[in-house]
Amino acid sequence: MFPMTKKLYIETVGCQMNVLDSELVVASLRKEGYELTDSPQAADTVLFNTCSVRQHAEDKIYSALGRLKNAKQENPDKIIGVLGCMAQKDQKLIFQRAPYVDLIVGPGQLHQVPQLISEIADGAGQQMEVSLGRKDGGRAEIERSHESFDPLRDPTMRPTPYQAYVRIVIGCDKFCTYCIVPSVRGPEQSRPPAQILAEARQLASEGCKEITLLGQTVNSYKFKEGERTTRFSDLLNAVHEIPGIERIKFVTNYPKDMTDDVLETVRDLPKLAKYLHVPLQSGSDAVLDRMKRGYTTDDYREMHDRIREWLPRAAVSSDFIVGFCGETEDEFQATMDSVREYRFKNSFIFKYSERPGTKGAERYPDDITEEVKRERNNRLLDLQNEISEADNQDFLGREVEVLVEGPSKTATRKDEADGPVLQLTGRTMCDRIVVFEGNQRQIGETLPIAIYDANAHTLFGNVVTQHVGPELFTLGV
Ligand code: SAM
Ligand code: SF4
Numbered sequence: 001m002f003p004m005t006k007k008l009y010i011e012t013v014g015c016q017m018n019v020l021d022s023e024l025v026v027a028s029l030r031k032e033g034y035e036l037t038d039s040p041q042a043a044d045t046v047l048f049n050t051c052s053v054r055q056h057a058e059d060k061i062y063s064a065l066g067r068l069k070n071a072k073q074e075n076p077d078k079i080i081g082v083l084g085c086m087a088q089k090d091q092k093l094i095f096q097r098a099p100y101v102d103l104i105v106g107p108g109q110l111h112q113v114p115q116l117i118s119e120i121a122d123g124a125g126q127q128m129e130v131s132l133g134r135k136d137g138g139r140a141e142i143e144r145s146h147e148s149f150d151p152l153r154d155p156t157m158r159p160t161p162y163q164a165y166v167r168i169v170i171g172c173d174k175f176c177t178y179c180i181v182p183s184v185r186g187p188e189q190s191r192p193p194a195q196i197l198a199e200a201r202q203l204a205s206e207g208c209k210e211i212t213l214l215g216q217t218v219n220s221y222k223f224k225e226g227e228r229t230t231r232f233s234d235l236l237n238a239v240h241e242i243p244g245i246e247r248i249k250f251v252t253n254y255p256k257d258m259t260d261d262v263l264e265t266v267r268d269l270p271k272l273a274k275y276l277h278v279p280l281q282s283g284s285d286a287v288l289d290r291m292k293r294g295y296t297t298d299d300y301r302e303m304h305d306r307i308r309e310w311l312p313r314a315a316v317s318s319d320f321i322v323g324f325c326g327e328t329e330d331e332f333q334a335t336m337d338s339v340r341e342y343r344f345k346n347s348f349i350f351k352y353s354e355r356p357g358t359k360g361a362e363r364y365p366d367d368i369t370e371e372v373k374r375e376r377n378n379r380l381l382d383l384q385n386e387i388s389e390a391d392n393q394d395f396l397g398r399e400v401e402v403l404v405e406g407p408s409k410t411a412t413r414k415d416e417a418d419g420p421v422l423q424l425t426g427r428t429m430c431d432r433i434v435v436f437e438g439n440q441r442q443i444g445e446t447l448p449i450a451i452y453d454a455n456a457h458t459l460f461g462n463v464v465t466q467h468v469g470p471e472l473f474t475l476g477v
Contacts, residue, residue, distance in 0.1 A: 008034040009043035013060060014051025016214055016251065017107075017185075018084055020165040022049045025083065025113055027154035032114050036156075041071055045079040045117060047103075050086035052180050054353035058086050065098040072100040079103065079120050083110060085184040088130050089357070095126060106130035108146030108170075108186055134183055146171055146186030150199060155206055160405050162209045162444040168196055168235065169215030174254065176281075177292045177360035178321060178352060181216055188216075190223045193230045197238055204244035209444065210403055211245055217254035219262055233261040240269045246446060247271055247403060247429070252319075253278040256295050258303050263310035274311055275345070275431040278303070279319035283338030284331035287324055290364060297338065304342055315345035315430035322380055323373030324352045325364030332376050339383050343391060345431065346457075347384045351377050385456040392432070392454035399464055402426035402434045402449045404442050434459045 008029055012022040025047065026036065040046045048064060051057040061082065072078055081103030082094050088106030095101060102120045105113055108131035116127045131145040148170045155161045172181050173188040200211055213235075215221060221232040239248055248271050255278050266272045282288050285296050295303075307316060320335060339347065351373040354366040408425035424438040426447075435458055436449050442463070449461035 004033075006032075006034045006044040007037040007042055008045050008047065009037050009040045010047045010049065011040075011064065012049045013057050014049070014053065014085065016165050016212065017167065017216075018049050018051060019159075020167060020214060021084065021107060021110055021149070023154050023157040023165075024149055025049070025110055026157045028111070028114050029117070030154060032118070040068060043078070045081065047081045047083055047113075050082060050084040052085040052089045052184055052355070054350065055355075056353065058090075061086060062097060065101065069098070069100060077121075079117055081105065081113070081117070083107075083113065085180070088184040089180060091128065091130055095128075102126055104128040104130070107184065110149045111147060131186055134186070139187060143171075143187050143189055146189070148189070148191055150191070150195070153199075153203065153206070155208075160444070161207055162403065163212070163405065164203045164208045164210070165212050165214050166196060166199055166203070167191065167215070168213045168221050168250075169218055172216040174217060174294065175292065175359065177290065177358060177363065178324060178355065179360075180355040180358055183357055185216065188220065190221050192225070193223055193235055193238060196235065197242070200239050200242050200245065204242050207244075207444070209245065209446075210247040210249070211239065213239070213248070213250040215250075216252060217257060218250045219253045219257045219259075231261065232257075233259075233265040236262070236265045236269065236272065240271050245271060247273055249273040249275060249431070251277045255280070255300050255303050258307070260306065260310070263306060266314070267310050273429050273431060274314040275317070275429070276307060276311075276314055277317045277319075278307075279348075280338060280342070281319060281321055282324065282327075282331070283335035284327075287327055287331050287335075290326065290360075291321070291324060292359065297334075300338075301341075313430070315432065316342065317345045317347060317431075318342070319348045319350065320380060321350050321352050322376040323368035325360060325366060325368070327352075327368055327376075332380075336380060336383055339380065339387065343387050344384065345391070346388055347380070349377055349380050349384070389454070389456040392456065392459060395432070395451045395454055395459050397451065399448050399450050400428045400432070400434065400459070400461070401446055402428055402436075402461075403446050404438065404444060406443050408435045428459075432459055433457060434461055436461045436463060438463055 010022055012018050037043050048061050050061045079102045082101055083105045084107050087104045094104050103116055109129040112129050120127055132142045150167055158164055169190050171186040171188045175182050219232050223230045253276055280300055281293055354361050404424055404426040408423045421437050425435050427433055434449055448464040450464050451459045451461040453460040
């Protein structure tokens with residue numbers, strides 16, 4: 001007899017690392033006969049892959065768990081699991097706050113999920129597997145306890161089958177004072193290049209065209225094997241050789257590790273996106289020092305000047321934290337000035353959220369009121385939007401190459417004489433979002449698009465059709 005199909009509901013919060021981890025967990029559970037459902041009520045197993053970078057992300061998960069309490073009472077066989085960064089951070093506290101949770105698994109132990117679920121189903125009771133904390137042993141031992149979990153892939157869990165994330169660095173050693181990541185994701189470890197390349201080749205053979213290399217500090221990648229050291233730029237060159245891969249992106253960059261060999265590689269290799277996400281976090285030296293970011297505003301300026309020398313047209317984007325401990329109005333103004341100076345393509349702006357266990361929480365009071373944080377967030381966002389919109393206007397009348405990702409979020413469908421027309425979305429080589437009308441068959445293709453309109457977040461265009469006749473070559477815009 002065939003085993004019955006079991007239904008899995010999985011919800012993912014947080015960064016690209018978590019999206020990738022969920023893809024891998026789903027792939028491993030499919031092998032055990034699970035199928036995805038979009039209803040937590042109908043699921044045999046409900047998993048939350050969590051984030052602990054900000055309090056808000058954790059609150060969302062505890063509320064979602066609260067909503068499942070009755071469902072668990074009605075069906076005690078339903079397995080509820082909390083995976084990822086919040087599992088590593090809160091550990092048994094999750095069992096205390098939500099005693100009906102069956103499973104807690106940290107990001108370094110995700111390979112154990114299928115086995116643990118099967119033990120719970122067999123009546124073993126609550127299970128927890130987490131990695132060692134940063135002070136719980138020698139470095140090698142802690143590194144081993146944060147295992148990279150990457151070989152299995154599940155194309156159906158990816159945003160599109162043409163795009164995939166590949167992890168190249170796990171963990172982080174920078175210890176910015178506000179950040180929980182080094183505690184929950186463990187020490188910085190670069191994966192062996194052979195593993196990364198095998199995974200990228202496999203993805204290309206499945207039809208994947210765009211690969212985004214992931215690391216908290218992706219450009220810090222370095223792998224030593226005997227006498228041989230593979231630098232980040234060497235890895236980029238090797239991935240570039242893989243047939244079928246058309247685009248390569250990488251996030252997130254650490255400003256101090258943006259070396260000239262990386263910039264030269266991005267300039268010279270055509271498949272590399274001309275887009276660099278290099279968070280500045282604050283425009284004030286005093287705040288950067290309190291954040292222990294490891295660079296000054298002059299260091300960042302020097303790096304940005306080099307980006308402009310090597311890649312004059314590349315898009316650069318940033319992250320900012322507003323309302324960090326003790327941030328004065330003048331210090332915040334310095335951040336506003338830096339956004340004016342660098343004219344980032346876009347910025348992700350966050351209100352500081354104190355994380356217990358970080359140096360920031362130990363050393364500095366979280367003394368900026370929520371109201372001031374919100375107000376600074378809005379002012380910075382308004383300024384960034386103004387800049388993004390003005391810079392996007394430069395694209396009017398220009399033609400860009402777009403990898404088509406799928407229907408746009410607000411997709412409208414019209415049926416016309418030559419078939420249904422869909423509103424599609426994709427991205428340029430410099431990571432700008434483009435919306436245009438097309439058809440289903442164009443998803444996954446790289447198309448020339450002529451831009452006729454733009455706002456702060458999106459370019460709007462038409463597919464450029466090429467009519468090649470005797471001595472006739474027209475661009476139908
Ligand atoms: N490793 C990346 C880097 O160094 O830029 C980013 C990792 S973090 C998951 C993404 C962003 O979240 C950070 O760049 C920072 O702006 C923000 N962030 C991290 N900790 C935060 C906190 N405690 N409160 C608010 N924002 C935070
Ligand atoms: Fe967090 Fe800083 Fe590491 Fe980024 S570099 S993950 S912000 S500690």
